[in-house]
Every structure is written in C-alpha cells, then in structure tokens.
Amino acid sequence: MSEDPERPTEIEQVRPRRIRPKHLAQLVALTAVVGLFGLLVWRVARGEAGGGFVAAIRAGERPVAPDFSLPVIWKYDETWPPEARRALADGTLALRELRGNPVVVNFWASWCIPCKEEAPELAAAARRYRGRVVFLGIDIQDFTADARKFMADVDAPYVSVRDGTSKTSSAYGLTGVPETFYLDRKGRAVFHSIGAVSNEDLEVGIGAALNDRS
Secondary structure (H helix, E strand, O other): OOOOOOOOOHHHHHOOOOOOHHHHHHHHHHHHHHHHHHHHHHHHHHHHHHHHHHHHHHOOOOOEOOOOEEEEEEOOOOOOOHHHHHHHOOOEEEHHHHOOOOEEEEEEOOOOHHHHHHHHHHHHHHHHOOOOOEEEEEEEOOOHHHHHHHHHHOOOOOEEEEEOOOHHHHHOOOOOOOEEEEEOOOOEEEEEEEOOOOHHHHHHHHHHHHOOOO
C-alpha cells in the first residue's frame, strides 16, 4: 500500500519545532519584564523594611539597627574608645564590631548643604564625648575623593565609611541626607534625627543611647 502523501511520516512527526525569531523576541521581552517586576518587588520590600525600622524607633520600641560591613574612607579615630579602634585594622568596619559602645550613626554626602551646616555640631559633640561614644559617618551617593575632602575641610574627628550600593541606606529607611541614628550599647536604635542635627538633638539622642535600660 502506498503512503498517503498528505500524512506526515514518523520522522516528521517527532521533528522538534523551531522557535521563530518573533516568538524568541517575545520570550526575551517577557523574561525582562518578569525580571524587572521581581527587582521592583525586592526594592519595595527593602523600602518597607527600612520604613518599619524608622517607625519602630518612633514608637519607642528600640529595634536592633541593621548590621553592615563597609569600607573605611576616613580613618580618624581620635575620639573613639581604644577598644573600638581595633575594628578598623582591616580597612572595613562592621557595625556589630562596635557592640558595647553607644554609637551615633550619621548618614551624609559631600554635596549635601545641610551636612556641611551640621558638621561643626557633630565634631564638637564627638570631642565632648571622647572615649565614651562612637561617632560614625556613612557617606552615600558620593565620590570617595570628594567625601575625603569634605571630612578634611570640616576637620571631622571620627571615622567615616562608604555605602556604595545604597543597601545600608535602604535598610535604615533613609529619605534623604543628613539623617542620624543613635544606638545604645546593645546596638538598639533609641533616637532618630532627620535633617541637620542641632546640639539639642545630639544631647537628647546621646542621652538615650547612654541609658542602658532593658
């Protein structure tokens, strides 16, 4: 019996279909959309986590501050307690290495005008609480050379690190610079200042950080 010319052979039946260029482009576009959506969800989740951290401080819950490990760009530790200075030996500072000390964490940038305005208050407070409180700057969205020049110009007597990825600023729920967080000896955030800090802000925040209530 002759084969039906309209019926595909067995070989033709199992032959895989080729993906047409049009379909391939659609698949690539769909993959990109899914990837961007996933990134958006991740960034929103990070933002919500940071916002929750700030809200917890405002509610007096004393949340543990998000940890970080960042490169040191300004290694002037003259006002730091001697035991805290050992954390700088490898050129990177992790927040957990400062446990046991009250910490003032100041987010800043060299292009930020309010950061320059508050610099004398921070420097004076760092010297006033020399050996008792760790002052730490976190430079964001900045060039390292500009950041170092800024710290030199304001004669900052404390260490600064650089958040080059914005991961840390997101975890802290930053809405801009400057912002300052005050941590007690257990690494819990007890006070938060938005904008350029005043001497009154510093005294209230540091006072709360020195209070070791459970």
